[in-house]
Amino acid sequence: MLTDAQGIEYDMAMRVIYDSQVYEKLIDTETGLYRESPAYVYGLLQDELNFGHIMQAEI
Template sequence: MNDIKNKVIYIDYCINAFADKYDLSPKQAYAYLYRFKGLDFLDECYEAEHQLSIRDAVADLTEVCKNNGGNFFWNNQSNLLFEEDMKKENRFLIQSTVQKLVMLLVRDYKMSIIDAFSTVYNSELYERLNDLDTGLYYQSPLYVYHYLQNELKTGRLA
């Protein structure tokens, strides 16, 4: 489980570093990296990539996505999930919760890491987790996980 945990943390860190570099929300970065095979690259090449600097990893992701049809045409002012005044502590709490949710899905549902990230980032729960008014971002990851399990079971967040 430690190998999986390290891989999940590394992939999540790369998603967020990519988001920061290109002024995207983590969800936008995830969707782009998923669509243009950046996440597959990180998963397959983890052993080599995690030994490089994060700057090199983001450069490699950019190149892999470009080679798979990706281009950057975003408006730098459109950051849908994280408003400018969102504190880094809040983002860290959300990022930590996402990592734990991914690890729990891998363990409990035998998902691949990439499928687990996809499940989290495409869930209604993720939208609520990023809505600071819900306060969900500062709840325990296990508490949040129960909501995700319910969403997986029923197809909606209760």
């Protein structure tokens, strides 16, 4: 999805994910983000990429 939406290669997409705030929240069990759907997490990543930060206030 990210490769198509952003027009980037797989390796670059993985770097984008691993360097994101969303990934930091995803691996932090305190946030509970790991329990959310892939679509929800992807939406957060899109917000971060588009606006420079995560838009949802609940995490």
